[in-house]
Amino acid sequence: MTNTSRTLKYLRDRGWEVGMVERYLSFAGKFGKRVDLFNIIDIIGMNGKQILAVQSCGQAYSEHNKKILASPMAVKWLESGGLLWLVSWRKLKLKRGGKAMRWKPRVKKYELKDFS
Numbered sequence: 001m002t003n004t005s006r007t008l009k010y011l012r013d014r015g016w017e018v019g020m021v022e023r024y025l026s027f028a029g030k031f032g033k034r035v036d037l038f039n040i041i042d043i044i045g046m047n048g049k050q051i052l053a054v055q056s057c058g059q060a061y062s063e064h065n066k067k068i069l070a071s072p073m074a075v076k077w078l079e080s081g082g083l084l085w086l087v088s089w090r091k092l093k094l095k096r097g098g099k100a101m102r103w104k105p106r107v108k109k110y111e112l113k114d115f116s
Helices: 005-014 063-067 072-079
Strands: 015-021 024-025 034-037 043-046 051-057 084-091 102-111
Touching: 005 015, 005 043, 005 051, 005 084, 005 102, 034 063, 051 063, 063 084, 072 084
Parallel strands: 051 084
Antiparallel strands: 015 043, 024 034, 043 051, 084 102
């Protein structure tokens, strides 16, 4: 299961209608290239009251956070009334000292004050 599919399930389980807006360009470069909407959005969601943009990643939380904070489009998205989240996935132990692991999301919810 990919980080994006984990995020889609996570959002659906919380009542969001979601869809992917990230595209794969097979002709770009030797191995292709993934392109995000506005260079920061992988998934769009709505729940009847709000619209949500999500950047989904694995353990590269810091890199994606910096990318979002440097993006003028992130500010425009928030100023337009949309929500913006970064959902990062990592495997954590269920119990200290145990062996069982489970994927857990780390969710950062951005606000305009984060960009000043």
